[in-house]
Amino acid sequence: MRGKRQNQRQDEESHSFRNKIAELSELPKDVALGMPVLTVTGQMELCLENYRGIIEYTDSLIRIQTKTGQIRITGQKLKVVYYTNDEMKVTGRILSIEYQH
Amino acid sequence: MLLKIIRYIKGYIRIRITGYSTERFLNACSHKGIILWGLAPSGRAYEMNISIRGFRKLKPIIRKTGTKVSIVEKSGLPFFLHKYRKRKLFFAGALMAVSLVFLMSKYIWNINITGNLSYTDETLIRFLETCGVKNGMPVSEVDCARIVKDIRKEYDDIIWVSASIQGARLIIQIKENEDTIPEPGTEGEKEDSGKNPQENSAESSAEHPTDIVADRDCLITKLVPRSGIPLVQEGTEVKKGDVLVSGQVPVIDDAGTVIAYQYHESDADILGRTVLNYQDEMSLEYEEKEYFYQTKEQEPIEKVEYFLKIGKYRVGFGSTGNKYKDWEMYGFERQLCIGENFYLPISFGKKTVRPYRPNAGKYTEKEYQRMLSGKFQRYCKDLEKKGVEIIENNVKIYTGSQKAEAKGQLTVLMPVGTQAESQLMEIPVTEEQEETGE
Numbered sequence: 001m002r003g004k005r006q007n008q009r010q011d012e013e014s015h016s017f018r019n020k021i022a023e024l025s026e027l028p029k030d031v032a033l034g035m036p037v038l039t040v041t042g043q044m045e046l047c048l049e050n051y052r053g054i055i056e057y058t059d060s061l062i063r064i065q066t067k068t069g070q071i072r073i074t075g076q077k078l079k080v081v082y083y084t085n086d087e088m089k090v091t092g093r094i095l096s097i098e099y100q101h
Numbered sequence: 102m103l104l105k106i107i108r109y110i111k112g113y114i115r116i117r118i119t120g121y122s123t124e125r126f127l128n129a130c131s132h133k134g135i136i137l138w139g140l141a142p143s144g145r146a147y148e149m150n151i152s153i154r155g156f157r158k159l160k161p162i163i164r165k166t167g168t169k170v171s172i173v174e175k176s177g178l179p180f181f182l183h184k185y186r187k188r189k190l191f192f193a194g195a196l197m198a199v200s201l202v203f204l205m206s207k208y209i210w211n212i213n214i215t216g217n218l219s220y221t222d223e224t225l226i227r228f229l230e231t232c233g234v235k236n237g238m239p240v241s242e243v244d245c246a247r248i249v250k251d252i253r254k255e256y257d258d259i260i261w262v263s264a265s266i267q268g269a270r271l272i273i274q275i276k277e278n279e280d281t282i283p284e285p286g287t288e289g290e291k292e293d294s295g296k297n298p299q300e301n302s303a304e305s306s307a308e309h310p311t312d313i314v315a316d317r318d319c320l321i322t323k324l325v326p327r328s329g330i331p332l333v334q335e336g337t338e339v340k341k342g343d344v345l346v347s348g349q350v351p352v353i354d355d356a357g358t359v360i361a362y363q364y365h366e367s368d369a370d371i372l373g374r375t376v377l378n379y380q381d382e383m384s385l386e387y388e389e390k391e392y393f394y395q396t397k398e399q400e401p402i403e404k405v406e407y408f409l410k411i412g413k414y415r416v417g418f419g420s421t422g423n424k425y426k427d428w429e430m431y432g433f434e435r436q437l438c439i440g441e442n443f444y445l446p447i448s449f450g451k452k453t454v455r456p457y458r459p460n461a462g463k464y465t466e467k468e469y470q471r472m473l474s475g476k477f478q479r480y481c482k483d484l485e486k487k488g489v490e491i492i493e494n495n496v497k498i499y500t501g502s503q504k505a506e507a508k509g510q511l512t513v514l515m516p517v518g519t520q521a522e523s524q525l526m527e528i529p530v531t532e533e534q535e536e537t538g539e
Contacts, residue, residue: 053128058142080140083149085131 036066038097046073046090046097054083062090072098112153112177115139119146120168129162130155148173209238209271211440216275220256225273226442228255236443240266248273310348310364310525313518315339319373322514329367345371348523362526373517379496381476382506385464390429390457403455410434410448425456466500473498473507481511489515 022032030037030050039047048064048071055063055070057080062073078092118126123146130137135155141148151159163170185191212229214222229235232251234243245264252262252275261276313329321337329346333339348367351359393402408417421430434450464472477496484491496509 053131054124057124057127057140057147080137080149082136082138083127083131083140084136085134 034067036064036068036071038071040094040097043094044091046094048088048090049086051088059092064088069099069101072096072100074098108150108152108177110178112175112179113150114153114156114172115148115150115174115176116156117143117146117148117171117173118168119171120166122166123147123168126162126166126168129166130159133158133162135159153177153179206269207240208269209236209240209243209266210269210443212236212271212273212442214273214275216277218277218279219258220275220277222442225252225275228252229273234271240269243271310362310523311366311520312344312348312523313346313367313369313371314521315341315343315345315373315517316519317341317373317375317517319375319515319517321345321371321373321517323372324369325371326367326369328365329369331369339373344523345369345518349526367520369518371516371518372514374492374512374514375517377511377513378509379477379480379511380506380508381473381480382504383469383473384504385469385500386503387462387464389460389462391460392455392457393425401455403453406452406454408450408452410450412446421452421454423454423456427459428454428456430454464505469500469505470498473505477507484511484513484515487515489513 018033022029025032029035034050036051037049041047050066051071052065052067055065057063057078059078060074060076062078062080064071064073073090073094074096075092075094078090078094081089081091120126127137127140127147130151135151135158137149137151137155139148139150159170212226212234214225217225226235228251229248232248234248243266245266248264249262252259252273258278259275260278261274263274265272265274310329318340319338321333321335321339324331324333324335324345326346329348330350331346333343333345339345346367346369348365349362350365352361352363354360394400395402404419404421404423406417406419406421408415410416430452432450432452434448436448437445439445481491481494491511491513493512494509496507496511499506499508
């Protein structure tokens, strides 16, 4: 239990350290830290970059693994228009976007 | 749209993935750089599109993830061609179409002429044909520089020509000389000089002086010379052929003898009073056509023939043969044309024959008077347009038993004189007499 908390702190520290470097070097965060970039157009279109992979995909739920955690997209009639190594596009009626760590 | 076309040409497959860890399959695909699109879950399985090249790389992924792949649909050009590979004529046709387009583009399909104001397209195209330039000739044989030279040589008042080839079009641009518009009085002369271009050009005018010669008997009422020496005065009666203005201006020395002549193209405004005869007659009887009508409707009885002409051969549908004694025929013929002026030797048309019964009719007094005076008024208007002023008019209508006649004389003031080449006077001493004699 103690070890885990320590580990988490270390992780946060390193995270903030890298964050500082990223800020100093004036690089965009998505490049420097590998953060996911979400571009949402209204409620019907979602463009996602910098992810690791799909964990689950049905027409009402898509779970995506990113470097910082999972992203849950719920909606209706969700459809992946294209899926490549660095970008994916989801269309349908998007109801929620959640972040899980 | 472009992406869709590229995908169609390259070909793609719609596959269905079933198995335990289908998401893993997706991630593996993206990791290997295989592009997937149109993903749609259907129950426990996924359907998606994948390129042919991507599909070939799938095998290790399938083995690793333990999924099953089944092909739902194949679409795109490679599959289309493969499906119809046995239809040899189809491919032959496609190949022929391409080669025909290629071959056809080696010939001139259209001659486009722009900038021509006084010459019609037809005139110029007919002239080009005499030089061997016509629709349907090979592009490689067109010599633009030669066309330009030929046109410049043939037409004097075309001052600039450009010929160029754009694809299968021959484009000829022309600039006409708009500055020197011939005067109404000298129009006839201009046409004459068109045949003899040297005569009219400015450089040679010094060597070929021109006189103004009376073109009819008249009494000169006004004479304003611009260049040349007037030989008559206002109030002189002249006969046809008399020289009114001479283009040879004598140079006189101190002793009063002529030592040389300056040559000019003479130019003057000359008005003369003269009498014009007017006569116009018309028959009082005319033929009235009575058409035959079908009993019930007001449709006239007529026979129609449609025809198609290809080269020398002619195919007709229907016939215009009939038993009536008198009939009139009218129709039209249209020639097929590609673009603006590439006429093919194919034409079609329609001929209609309408029989009638000729009835003799007679004009009433009012009718023939109106017709004759209308014609006379038109004649007067034409005269006025030419700059003729009518002073006196005693044209009257006389009626006979068979015909009516408008007859009389018009006294008018009109421009007189036409240009004519002067006879050169070389020897100064004898010339003086000759000139006064003329």
